[in-house]
Amino acid sequence: MTMDMELLQRYDAPVPRYTSYPTAPHFHAGIDAEVYRDWLAEIPAGERMSLYLHVPFCTRMCWYCGCHTKVVRQYQPVGDYAAVLDREIALTAGAVPKGREVSHVHWGGGTPTMLSPDDFSALMSALRERFDFAEDAEVAVEIDPRTLTREKAAAMAGAGVTRASLGVQDFNDIVQQAINRVQPFEMSAEVIDWLRGAGIEAINFDLMYGLPHQTVELVLHSVDLAVKLAPDRLALFGYAHVPWMKKHQQMIDESTLPGAAERLHQAEAAAGRLAEHGYRRIGLDHFARAEDSLTRALDEGRLRRNFQGYTDDQATALLGFGASAIGSLAQGYVQNAVPFGAYADAIKSGRLAVTRGVEVDADDRLRRAVIERLMCDLSVDLSAVGADLGAPPDGFAGELSALAPMARDGLVELDGSRVRITETGQPLMRTVCAVFDRYLGTGKGRHSRAV
Numbered sequence: 105m106t107m108d109m110e111l112l113q114r115y116d117a118p119v120p121r122y123t124s125y126p127t128a129p130h131f132h133a134g135i136d137a138e139v140y141r142d143w144l145a146e147i148p149a150g151e152r153m154s155l156y157l158h159v160p161f162c163t164r165m166c167w168y169c170g171c172h173t174k175v176v177r178q179y180q181p182v183g184d185y186a187a188v189l190d191r192e193i194a195l196t197a198g199a200v201p202k203g204r205e206v207s208h209v210h211w212g213g214g215t216p217t218m219l220s221p222d223d224f225s226a227l228m229s230a231l232r233e234r235f236d237f238a239e240d241a242e243v244a245v246e247i248d249p250r251t252l253t254r255e256k257a258a259a260m261a262g263a264g265v266t267r268a269s270l271g272v273q274d275f276n277d278i279v280q281q282a283i284n285r286v287q288p289f290e291m292s293a294e295v296i297d298w299l300r301g302a303g304i305e306a307i308n309f310d311l312m313y314g315l316p317h318q319t320v321e322l323v324l325h326s327v328d329l330a331v332k333l334a335p336d337r338l339a340l341f342g343y344a345h346v347p348w349m350k351k352h353q354q355m356i357d358e359s360t361l362p363g364a365a366e367r368l369h370q371a372e373a374a375a376g377r378l379a380e381h382g383y384r385r386i387g388l389d390h391f392a393r394a395e396d397s398l399t400r401a402l403d404e405g406r407l408r409r410n411f412q413g414y415t416d417d418q419a420t421a422l423l424g425f426g427a428s429a430i431g432s433l434a435q436g437y438v439q440n441a442v443p444f445g446a447y448a449d450a451i452k453s454g455r456l457a458v459t460r461g462v463e464v465d466a467d468d469r470l471r472r473a474v475i476e477r478l479m480c481d482l483s484v485d486l487s488a489v490g491a492d493l494g495a496p497p498d499g500f501a502g503e504l505s506a507l508a509p510m511a512r513d514g515l516v517e518l519d520g521s522r523v524r525i526t527e528t529g530q531p532l533m534r535t536v537c538a539v540f541d542r543y544l545g546t547g548k549g550r551h552s553r554a555v
């Protein structure tokens with residue numbers, strides 16, 4: 105059963121993407137570098153850690169961009185930034201007790217491939233020198249094909265990169281011009297050859313729907329072309345038009361943006377086409393081959409959601425490096441200073457650069473677990489999660505009442521304490537999760553619409 109327009113209009117409210125709970129608009133300045141240092145010292149022995157490194161530079165601004173990044177024309181600021189990252193790696197590693205293994209590294213941005221091969225390799229060496237790496241650690245890098253070279257691909261492979269995630273979005277020239285990101289299919293194909301030739305076998309693609317001038321046909325054409333390059337995983341993100349937060353999005357002519365119904369058709373058509381090509385749907389917006397580790401994690405109830413989207417990484421501590429990078433620890437979330445200058449000044453003076461965050465309490469942990477299971481499994485047993493986290497058995501009576509109209513409309517099924525999002529309700533999964541968000545509507549943050 106597919107969703108009709110009346111239902112979509114009724115439920116398509118602005119809601120968070122739930123890559124964390126509480127979400128980033130609720131971070132505050134009460135969590136600073138000193139708090140972060142204490143939290144790092146308390147990472148329990150035997151815990152696995154995940155590292156995220158943010159490179160906030162690009163050669164050119166894509167008009168749809170929602171990331172913390174800055175356009176630079178010369179290498180010097182990037183090289184200077186690499187030196188600060190190196191210092192931050194040393195400072196952070198010094199605050200973490202020995203014996204905690206790194207299981208996952210993720211380079212994001214911005215554009216990590218702005219780093220020179222030498223700087224990238226040196227930073228990977230610094231990470232390996234300062235932290236203990238698990239033998240099976242995954243090292244993933246987000247790639248802008250326009251800035252990759254054969255030499256960089258070889259350097260990344262030599263530094264132990266195991267997964268490359270390519271930003272593609274759409275292969276149509278008119279769409280690419282409207283988003284200021286011209287990147288022909290042949291360029292992506294060549295980059296894939298370089299990466300695979302260098303030994304980086306695991307390939308992800310990012311595609312988007314809801315971009316200017318996109319139609320169902322164009323989205324399907326991009327899906328078909330992407331599949332020709334045989335990625336292991338694809339992410340299909342809906343363009344979030346938030347020009348009040350991201351000023352460069354004002355460069356997009358709003359009259360060329362597809363409306364809500366068209367966006368839904370694009371998303372559903374692309375999901376259907378990916379299924380025909382043999383990709384399983386994972387959560388909100390990811391797709392993976394049956395044999396992929398993400399699909400196995402889904403089948404085994406081990407799928408997780410974090411700031412990078414969906415992951416099979418089970419690490420309980422995520423340490424962020426770089427301007428604006430977010431980390432997650434058992435005690436709560438932390439975020440580094442967003443302006444490059446403030447971030448660099450802190451690190452150069454020997455301080456960690458965290459300037460805000462939020463501590464999580466027992467109620468946050470419970471709601472976070474419920475939201476994560478819904479975002480990953482589309483199903484949650486509220487009593488079971490509550491029992492795991494020591495909550496009263498009838499703790500979600502109000503939320504179950506709030507879900508009753510959605511159950512009547514076929515978006516969810518309620519069976520005792522179990523909530524299951526139906527196929528019809530899948531595009532509105534964030535709206536279902538929002539029922540469990542006690543901060544929503546407290547006045548902080550504006551979000552994109554659910555579909």
Ligand code: SF4
Nearest residue numbers: 162165166169171214
């Ligand atoms: S390459 Fe990525 S981070 Fe850079 S402007 Fe484009 S979308 Fe934003």
